[in-house]
Amino acid sequence: MEVVLALVIGVLGGAGVWLILRPRTFQVVMGLVLLSYAVNLFIFSMGSLVIDRPPIVTPGHAASLEHYSDPMPQALVLTAIVIGFATTALFLVVLLASRGFSGTDHVDGVRGDP
Amino acid sequence: MSALLSLAVLPVVLPLVATAALLIIGESRRRLGSIVNMAATLAGLVVATLILWQVDAAGEAGAIAVYLTANWPAPYGITVVADRLSALMLVMAGLVGVGTALYASAGWSRAGSYFFPLLQILLMGVNGAFLTGDLFNLFVFFEVMLAASYGLQLHGSGAPRVQSGLHYIAINLLASSLFLIGLAVIYGVMGSLSMADVAARMPLVAESDRGLLHIGAVMLAMAFLIKAAIWPLNAWLVPAYTASSVPVAALFVVMTKVGLYAILRLWTLLFPAGAEVSAQFGASFLFAGGLLTLCFGALGVLASIRLDRIAAFSVIVSSGTLLAAFAVGSIEVGSAALFYLVNATLATSALFLLVEVVKRTRSETQTRHLDAEALPDEDDNLDDNALPLVGRAFPISVAGLALAFLVCALLVAGLPPLAGFLAKAALLQALVHQLPATEMNPSTIGPQGTWLMIILIVSSGLFATISLARAGIRHFWLKGGVLASQLRAAEAGAVLLLLLASLGLAVFAEPALRYTQATSRYLHAPQPYVDAVLGARARPGPATPAIDEGSVR
Numbered sequence: 001m002e003v004v005l006a007l008v009i010g011v012l013g014g015a016g017v018w019l020i021l022r023p024r025t026f027q028v029v030m031g032l033v034l035l036s037y038a039v040n041l042f043i044f045s046m047g048s049l050v051i052d053r054p055p056i057v058t059p060g061h062a063a064s065l066e067h068y069s070d071p072m073p074q075a076l077v078l079t080a081i082v083i084g085f086a087t088t089a090l091f092l093v094v095l096l097a098s099r100g101f102s103g104t105d106h107v108d109g110v111r112g113d114p
Numbered sequence: 115m116s117a118l119l120s121l122a123v124l125p126v127v128l129p130l131v132a133t134a135a136l137l138i139i140g141e142s143r144r145r146l147g148s149i150v151n152m153a154a155t156l157a158g159l160v161v162a163t164l165i166l167w168q169v170d171a172a173g174e175a176g177a178i179a180v181y182l183t184a185n186w187p188a189p190y191g192i193t194v195v196a197d198r199l200s201a202l203m204l205v206m207a208g209l210v211g212v213g214t215a216l217y218a219s220a221g222w223s224r225a226g227s228y229f230f231p232l233l234q235i236l237l238m239g240v241n242g243a244f245l246t247g248d249l250f251n252l253f254v255f256f257e258v259m260l261a262a263s264y265g266l267q268l269h270g271s272g273a274p275r276v277q278s279g280l281h282y283i284a285i286n287l288l289a290s291s292l293f294l295i296g297l298a299v300i301y302g303v304m305g306s307l308s309m310a311d312v313a314a315r316m317p318l319v320a321e322s323d324r325g326l327l328h329i330g331a332v333m334l335a336m337a338f339l340i341k342a343a344i345w346p347l348n349a350w351l352v353p354a355y356t357a358s359s360v361p362v363a364a365l366f367v368v369m370t371k372v373g374l375y376a377i378l379r380l381w382t383l384l385f386p387a388g389a390e391v392s393a394q395f396g397a398s399f400l401f402a403g404g405l406l407t408l409c410f411g412a413l414g415v416l417a418s419i420r421l422d423r424i425a426a427f428s429v430i431v432s433s434g435t436l437l438a439a440f441a442v443g444s445i446e447v448g449s450a451a452l453f454y455l456v457n458a459t460l461a462t463s464a465l466f467l468l469v470e471v472v473k474r475t476r477s478e479t480q481t482r483h484l485d486a487e488a489l490p491d492e493d494d495n496l497d498d499n500a501l502p503l504v505g506r507a508f509p510i511s512v513a514g515l516a517l518a519f520l521v522c523a524l525l526v527a528g529l530p531p532l533a534g535f536l537a538k539a540a541l542l543q544a545l546v547h548q549l550p551a552t553e554m555n556p557s558t559i560g561p562q563g564t565w566l567m568i569i570l571i572v573s574s575g576l577f578a579t580i581s582l583a584r585a586g587i588r589h590f591w592l593k594g595g596v597l598a599s600q601l602r603a604a605e606a607g608a609v610l611l612l613l614l615a616s617l618g619l620a621v622f623a624e625p626a627l628r629y630t631q632a633t634s635r636y637l638h639a640p641q642p643y644v645d646a647v648l649g650a651r652a653r654p655g656p657a658t659p660a661i662d663e664g665s666v667r
Contacts, residue, residue: 020284032287036287042295043294043297043301072301076250079254083254083290084290091280094264094279098276098280102273109277
């Protein structure tokens with residue numbers, strides 16, 4: 001499971017970085033989105049991967065991390081997703097405004113090589 | 115102490131309430147909105163000053179007020195910590211906030227919608243970042259600040275703003291991703307994100323995990339350094355700051371200082387100079403980066419003709435100087451650097467506010483034609499535009515403007531007799547005092563590095579002098595003196611406030627330096643901070659009696 005998750009994070013992150021370095025604004029947005037997916041999964045994996053142990057305290061088990069998965073990274077991820085979603089939406093608006101002003105979707109506002 | 119405790123959370127709550135009020139007031143009642151905004155920022159400054167006064171009144175180490183929101187004790191809940199460093203930064207941000215709000219109320223707030231609510235949200239983010247005692251909340255307040263700054267940067271719209279805004283937002287979204295990666299790694303190693311808790315557990319980290327922890331810290335530092343505009347991660351700064359409207363640019367000067375604050379806070383807590391393991395981790399890299407930034411900024415200042423570009427590169431110069439000074443890690447240098455930080459912020463903000471007023475004078479001068487009564491006699495001494503040079507009225511507003519520009523130039527370039535010079539002199543003196551210590555222990559910075567820093571600081575002052583004198587000649591002497599600029603009272607007041615605050619720093623330099631010295635000493639021994647935060651007890655509530663009530667009373 002660890003290997004699969006690590007691969008997923010790596011591929012998402014790598015694709016994100018590659019897209020961010022592209023010259024079209026839409027590619028940059030997609031890159032930022034993919035990178036934020038990678039980051040969110042990364043935060044999630046920091047709470048150690050376990051199956052079938054929801055972070056809800058049940059009677060009969062001591063309230064320690066031996067019996068439950070760590071709820072903290074899940075809370076962090078939730079906040080990070082919300083913030084990332086909002087800022088990406090804002091970035092999309094700026095992207096459209098930039099296209100309206102310059103007539104091109106190049107990140108520098110000038111028509112470069114395709 | 116209890117008064118301070120209830121004050122500590124106000125710098126975050128006050129702008130939030132003001133934003134809500136401003137949104138209800140709406141865009142149609144501008145005058146009321148402007149008054150509410152002004153009152154809120156002024157109240158913020160008063161609160162910040164009270165916090166500073168209370169913290170300082172508690173003696174040498176200063177009071178450390180720990181406010182437990184929702185009554186959860188330290189490593190679990192959200193803590194708000196007001197100490198010497200936070201109080202100083204709060205007052206600085208408050209002053210710039212009032213200046214900006216005043217300036218914007220003269221007209222810039224009408225260039226687009228929701229200027230005042232965004233300004234309040236930005237102030238909330240900045241204040242929150244200065245006050246939070248928790249790494250994840252630092253991230254949240256960073257994002258609050260950044261989200262407002264995106265809106266403010268685009269305020270007034272137009273192609274250059276949108277274009278530079280696109281780059282500004284992209285780089286900051288990337289920085290946020292790095293911030294989150296750093297947070298996750300640190301949580302993975304330490305199991306906590308409370309700064310005090312992480313600092314307390316630092317010596318317990320196993321040798322095998324130490325590398326991972328360092329990687330996490332470096333990732334966080336990358337995010338802070340992008341914000342603080344370290345070279346080569348500062349290409350976004352000059353276009354974004356010069357394209358944005360004038361009051362926004364003045365306010366953004368504070369935002370680079372938030373990055374610097376985060377570096378200073380985290381590094382003094384996690385990697386203090388006196389620690390047994392990983393003391394001053396990455397200091398040599400930070401020092402080199404600071405010097406390169408200083409170099410880049412100084413050359414940029416020298417190469418700039420436009421006043422707003424000079425101001426933007428001055429921001430980079432001060433960032434570079436401060437990064438290098440923090441990396442030295444001596445108490446004296448740190449104290450001088452804090453003094454320099456406050457002065458540089460006020461002076462650069464004032465310079466940004468002056469940009470547009472000065473430019474306005476100039477454009478009016480060019481379009482204006484002769485008055486009938488000002489027609490020259492034949493034997494008058496004439497200038498290029500065939501206007502008489504002798505007996506020309508020099509309007510008081512232009513004279514005042516020129517004087518304000520002169521004061522600003524002295525402050526930014528660090529020339530005597532104002533606070534800019536005092537800050538630089540204190541910094542250079544501390545660096546020279548530091549020399550024997552570096553010769554004894556050349557592992558971190560070394561005497562060559564110190565000398566290089568001294569040379570760079572002095573030459574950056576020279577470059578700033580040249581560039582600002584050139585701009586002054588161009589704006590005031592070459593074309594000026596023909597007619598008055600239309601200087602509004604609020605704009606003049608805003609510039610005056612920032613310059614007076616800076617003059618106050620020069621007049622009361624001794625208490626100010628005493629304060630920064632005490633702050634620097636306090637930062638170099640982080641144990642009191644850790645004890646205060648982790649020792650804060652939850653208050654007894656109506657339903658839940660205090661666990662150990664005896665120790666509270």
